[in-house]
Amino acid sequence: xxxxxxxxxxxxxxxxxxxxxxxxxxxxxxxxxxxxxxxxxxxxxxxxxxxxxxxxxxxxxxxxxxxxxxxxxxxxxxxxxxxxxxxxxxxxxxxxxxxxxxxxxxxxxxxxxxxxxxxxxxxxxxxxxxxxxxxxxxxxxxxxxxxxxxxxxxxxxxxxxxxxxxxxxxxxxxxxxxxxxxxxxxxxxxxxxxxxxxxxxxxxxxxxxxxxxxxxxxxxxxxxxxxxxxxxxxxxxxxxxxxxxxxxxxxxxxxxxxxxxxxxxxxxxxxxxxxxxxxxxxxxxxxxxxxxxxxxxxx
Numbered sequence: 001x002x003x004x005x006x007x008x009x010x011x012x013x014x015x016x017x018x019x020x021x022x023x024x025x026x027x028x029x030x031x032x033x034x035x036x037x038x039x040x041x042x043x044x045x046x047x048x049x050x051x052x053x054x055x056x057x058x059x060x061x062x063x064x065x066x067x068x069x070x071x072x073x074x075x076x077x078x079x080x081x082x083x084x085x086x087x088x089x090x091x092x093x094x095x096x097x098x099x100x101x102x103x104x105x106x107x108x109x110x111x112x113x114x115x116x117x118x119x120x121x122x123x124x125x126x127x128x129x130x131x132x133x134x135x136x137x138x139x140x141x142x143x144x145x146x147x148x149x150x151x152x153x154x155x156x157x158x159x160x161x162x163x164x165x166x167x168x169x170x171x172x173x174x175x176x177x178x179x180x181x182x183x184x185x186x187x188x189x190x191x192x193x194x195x196x197x198x199x200x201x202x203x204x205x206x207x208x209x210x211x212x213x214x215x216x217x218x219x220x221x222x223x224x225x226x227x228x229x230x231x232x233x234x235x236x237x238x239x240x241x242x243x244x245x246x247x248x249x250x251x252x253x254x255x256x257x258x259x260x261x262x263x264x265x266x267x268x269x270x271x272x273x274x275x276x277x278x279x280x281x282x283x284x285x286x287x288x289x290x291x292x293x294x295x296x297x298x299x
Contacts (some may be wrong), residue, residue, distance in 0.1 A: 007038060049064070050067065094283065097126045099136060104272050120285075148269070165266050170241045194221060
């Protein structure tokens, strides 16, 4: 026996509920002749008469009613699930998973999402801090946030922040006692506070730009963190040099708690972008979050 087509089962259920081919066809948005052919095809597959047709009404046979008793609840469950999925697309409901560095989360993401969350109580945000180059599809994230240079070319990317300058900072006390520091190569003689990249288990090289010169230096020191704010705190406490976003240290430098080192070598990178896999079939919740992150960003 051939397996019945789902559309044929839906046709039978609708005719039985409406007790009329005319009303059932109108409800399903098909022609009456097409609906009649679907029911006839199902009867041929099963080798049983399922409906009794008269000039005034339609009713199920014993076989037809037995089939509907078993199938109708399952079709209703399928319909409910499909409606729920459609609702996820049209309403800001469900969970949006975002991967970002701790700095991007604090500086650009969390401040912009607070209003969205208050206005959409059924929306849930998972904001996961990670310095690795996350595969958002494989790791089931909806949105990633990284510097623009780090975003894969096959992703759809939206700028959410101005260009980012990375800086070297330290406490005045540290620099007063430390060896001379006039060139990035001299960092190998200093106590440097490192950032560990989680997936490769390697420390982030320190990159420098000056005119046409580009230098990378692998530094060493007593401390390794995977968090920019801990690196900042260690620098404030005199434990060495930290390589962090300039914006994170500016207030401390202005107030004399920190000072710049090698300022003429500070590199600037393309600002943070929110990226995602595809525009097609994006849930409304994802579109809403992207719009909130983009709002007010410097192009």
